[in-house]
Structures are given as structure tokens and as C-alpha cells.
Amino acid sequence: MILAGTIEERVSVAVDAWLRWVPSWTPGTHRGRARLCRRCTGSPLLAAAGLTADVPHQVMHALVSRMQRIIERRVDEFTASELPALHAELTGEQLWSAGGYDPAEGLAPEYEGLDPDPEPDEGEQPFLFTLAGLAEESRPAPPLPRPPLSPEEKQRLRHEIELADRCAAEAGREVCFALMEHRTRIESAIHRFVEPQIRAMLDELSRNLEPPQ
Ligand SMILES: [Zn+2]
Numbered sequence: 001m002i003l004a005g006t007i008e009e010r011v012s013v014a015v016d017a018w019l020r021w022v023p024s025w026t027p028g029t030h031r032g033r034a035r036l037c038r039r040c041t042g043s044p045l046l047a048a049a050g051l052t053a054d055v056p057h058q059v060m061h062a063l064v065s066r067m068q069r070i071i072e073r074r075v076d077e078f079t080a081s082e083l084p085a086l087h088a089e090l091t092g093e094q095l096w097s098a099g100g101y102d103p104a105e106g107l108a109p110e111y112e113g114l115d116p117d118p119e120p121d122e123g124e125q126p127f128l129f130t131l132a133g134l135a136e137e138s139r140p141a142p143p144l145p146r147p148p149l150s151p152e153e154k155q156r157l158r159h160e161i162e163l164a165d166r167c168a169a170e171a172g173r174e175v176c177f178a179l180m181e182h183r184t185r186i187e188s189a190i191h192r193f194v195e196p197q198i199r200a201m202l203d204e205l206s207r208n209l210e211p212p213q
Contacts, residue, residue, distance in 0.1 A: 011178035014066040048176035065109035074171040086160040
């Protein structure tokens, strides 16, 4: 097994991956309506990366999701090694849902955390079946209910959830600090690959808006 890197190393690798992805971004790849994204809105990760509101959402989202994965992985590792009650609880839940089709599983980070089935825009054909519907159909029947937790077990679980939350907050801060080191690289990628495309799009738009001579 490869030794797990520090948060700094992981952020550096994830920023590299994002920088390799950015040149392939085009405004046309943006699908669905712009709705408020719960993952990106007000995220301190964006401020740490130096990304401002005028950067297209998908470009920001691709970076935020990659950082989010680092935080989640850190919490998973901490849970597996330090929080036995919570770990058992989560492993049980995974067994429960295993085998079903999860539309959010295996998505590229640019699409992670977005609604897999956006409401069809007016005039567009609705999807014949939805991914969420498919997931519902393929979900296996839940096993027999487990015996309820004792008050001590509940107490312990609550305590471990608190520790996991603290771990997530700490990992989030570390990721933000690490991300700040990459601001220059991030900003220059935006200047080089994203801004010219936005400018071209706006030029095109204003050309179309001009009244015919
Ligand atoms: Zn987002």
C-alpha cells in the first residue's frame, strides 16, 4: 500500500490534476441551469484559492470537489483508525446500500455534488427515466433491523461524531492553508485558459445584439 501523503502533498497533487483539466474546459460543456451550489457557495476554499465570483461555476466546482475529496478522505482515515463505534456504524450503512446503483458514484470531480437530474428546461424533452429513479429501483431490500443501540452506545457514537466533525474542520483549515500556496498557479491558469473563452463568448454575444446595419 502506498503511504498516505500529508494534506499539503495531496492538495498539490489535486491542484496539478485540476490544472491539467482546466485547458479542456469550454463554456459549452456547462450543462443545466445555474442554481445555487451548496458545495461552492460561500466556500472558504474558493477564497483560499483566490477564485472570485466571475470565474465560471464549473471551473470553481472542479477545484472545490477535488479539495472536498481530500477532506473526506482525511475524515475517513481518522474514523477507520480512531473512531470504532462510528466506523462500525458507517460500515453497516455501506453494507446496506452496497449493490445498488448510486448515480453519484464514480463521477468526475467536476460533476460531483451537482444534481444528477436537473429539471428539464422549458421546451426541452424530459428524460425518459431519471438516474435517481434507476437508483431507487436497483436498491436492494434492507436487511432485518438491528437491535437498538444502548444509551451508552448512543452516547459514544455522539461523542465520536463530534470528534469526526472536529477532524473535518481541522482538515478543511489545513486544505485552505495549503491551497493558498498554489494561488499563483491557479490564477495564471484562469488568465490563460478561461478568460479568453469568456471574452470570446461576450464578444459573440454583443455582435449578435448589434442591430443589423
Ligand atoms: Zn459548485
